[in-house]
Amino acid sequence: MFLIHYPNGKKAAPRPSLPPKPQIKTEYGKRGMTLEEDLNQSNEVYLAKGMAVIHKKPTPVQIVSVDYPKRSAAVIKEAYFKTASTTDYNGVYKGRYIDFEAKETKNKNSFPLKNFHSHQICHMESVQKQGGIAFVILRFSEDNETYLLDASYLFPYFSTSYDGRKSIPREEIALLGTLLPLSYSPRIHYLEAVDELYFP
Secondary structure, rough: OOOEEEEOOOOOOOOOOOOOOOOOOOHHHHHOHHHHHHHHHHHHHHHHHOEEEEEEEOOOOEEEEEEEEEOEEEEEEEEOOOOOOOOOOEEOOOOEEEEEEEEEEOOEEEEEHHHHHHHHHHHHHHHHOOOOOEEEEEEEEOOEEEEEEEHHHHHHHHHHOOOOEEEEEEEHHHHHEEEEEOOOOOEEEEEHHHHHHHOO
């Protein structure tokens, strides 16, 4: 530490030393929002701007037992899923029905097929047969890279022609899908990809 001599001849009072800054541990896994949060925010923006009406589907649950510890509060003690859920999101865009599933993985090189259920695949096949739009939004969370993939590319993986396959290689998703860059509002502007693929 050194002292500064001012022109009036007085010495400046020594400056007290500051305590060291606390070390803040960054949890890199929590830097970004989850895929569901990103999509929910995007859908709110689409709704507010009158672009589309797309919502996350509620999961059908049957409540069996409820505890009332206080008059103002109820606690669900037992419940079960009434039916197997289909896909995560559905709605209407430009007069067309839209239905899609959103999944993310920490895998870097492939997307595990175990993330999908056979009833979800059947549901998306039925949507496409009726003229609706069905796709999946896949995120590789380690790199925060998100793709929109038409559901029809998924179907062969669940048929006998891909017997024994447990995942979809990332290169195939990048080749067949559309990369969805992150932005501010909407967070994931997936309707741009929908326009490109389904409204040429």
